[in-house]
Amino acid sequence: MTTASRNISLPAEWRDFWALTKPRVMSLVVFTALCGLLAAPGHIHPVIGFTAILCIALGAGACGALNQWYEADVDAKMARTSKRPLPAGRMDREAALHFGIGLAAFSVGIMGVAVNWISAGLLAFSIFFYAVVYTIWLKPNTPQNIVIGGAAGAFPPVIGWAAVTGDVTLLPILLFSIIFLWTPPHFWALALFMKTDYGAAGIPMLPNVSGQRVTRNQIFGYSFPMAAVAIAPFVLGESGWLYGMASAILSLVFLMLAFKVWRNEANEAKDMKPEKQLFAFSILYLFLLFAIFAFDRILLA
Numbered sequence: 001m002t003t004a005s006r007n008i009s010l011p012a013e014w015r016d017f018w019a020l021t022k023p024r025v026m027s028l029v030v031f032t033a034l035c036g037l038l039a040a041p042g043h044i045h046p047v048i049g050f051t052a053i054l055c056i057a058l059g060a061g062a063c064g065a066l067n068q069w070y071e072a073d074v075d076a077k078m079a080r081t082s083k084r085p086l087p088a089g090r091m092d093r094e095a096a097l098h099f100g101i102g103l104a105a106f107s108v109g110i111m112g113v114a115v116n117w118i119s120a121g122l123l124a125f126s127i128f129f130y131a132v133v134y135t136i137w138l139k140p141n142t143p144q145n146i147v148i149g150g151a152a153g154a155f156p157p158v159i160g161w162a163a164v165t166g167d168v169t170l171l172p173i174l175l176f177s178i179i180f181l182w183t184p185p186h187f188w189a190l191a192l193f194m195k196t197d198y199g200a201a202g203i204p205m206l207p208n209v210s211g212q213r214v215t216r217n218q219i220f221g222y223s224f225p226m227a228a229v230a231i232a233p234f235v236l237g238e239s240g241w242l243y244g245m246a247s248a249i250l251s252l253v254f255l256m257l258a259f260k261v262w263r264n265e266a267n268e269a270k271d272m273k274p275e276k277q278l279f280a281f282s283i284l285y286l287f288l289l290f291a292i293f294a295f296d297r298i299l300l301a
């Protein structure tokens with residue numbers, strides 16, 4: 001028996017289905033949903049709360065699968081995505097489609113029956129928005145694709161909140177707005193320094209359509225309303241000082257890094273340290289902001 005065969009590992013096809021769900025990106029998506037759920041007023045039975053988060057995770061996985069089903073040809077043209085299960089030829093397109101539709105139907109159905117139909121409706125809408133509005137309609141047609149389409153990724157904390165309360169009030173709309181305004185700096189910073197090949201694959205992302213100067217201006221521009229909305233829960237008296245201080249400090253660091261991106265003139269990836277720093281920090285920022293927000297609300301409750 002070889003060392004490799006003795007390792008405990010998933011059979012290849014399971015690993016491929018797992019990869020279809022884009023687990024690394026989706027982990028933060030699911031975390032924001034958990035924070036929305038924990039920050040909501042009222043009580044949810046832990047088993048129902050766990051079920052809600054599981055459904056959101058499965059719904060997010062459905063998004064990844066449906067996206068890769070539709071984009072198999074595009075993914076084959078980009079080095080970054082060419083090793084995904086479909087372009088690499090390890091899986092049928094049909095299997096990915098069935099997996100995506102199955103996960104979507106299962107997650108929405110269980111959410112509706114076990115949690116409530118408001119959160120199930122929001123989950124169904126988010127999946128539709130990402131799979132159809134973003135992937136099929138906006139992404140191949142406009143460099144504003146991720147601005148509008150990014151709304152799909154902003155829904156999870158609203159869904160988590162609605163799982164507890166059965167409604168959507170100002171606070172979850174603020175959580176939505178934070179992610180909505182965070183997405184353009186998050187993605188465009190990455191698109192500046194990483195060889196994404198979107199241009200070669202015919203996808204009109206902002207850097208390859210309008211150039212690096214416009215992209216840097218837009219990154220800096222979106223960071224201001226993002227910071228303002230991030231601090232808003234404290235200003236409106238919906239959080240304590242802990243979140244107030246944390247959101248101010250984190251947003252200040254974000255703005256400073258976005259300013260360094262704005263000032264940078266480099267067009268070689270090796271000189272794009274500010275862009276790399278902003279992308280890496282964008283993930284830490286959202287993680288800490290949501291974690292501290294939920295913690296602060298639990299302390300206040």
Ligand code: HEM
Pocket residue numbers: 024025026028029032145146149150153154179183186187190283286
């Ligand atoms: C339309 C919106 C978005 C686009 C186009 C986008 C695009 C990307 C891309 C291309 C990557 C590089 C790595 C990869 O391909 O897996 C990435 C990484 C990442 N994104 Fe986004 N993203 C978006 C929204 C979001 C949202 C809403 C979240 C979470 C709330 C998120 C969380 C992450 C995380 C955690 C990573 C790092 C993953 C890793 O370490 O491999 N993204 N994003």
Ligand SMILES: CC(C)=CCC/C(C)=C/CC/C(C)=C/COP(=O)(O)OP(=O)(O)O
Pocket residue numbers: 022025026029056057059060063064067071081123126127130139152153155156
């Ligand atoms: C609960 C629920 C329904 C959540 C939706 C969450 C969601 C779909 C977030 C979007 C994040 C994401 C994977 C962007 C990748 O963009 P891309 O697919 O354009 O990137 P690619 O070029 O790597 O394929």
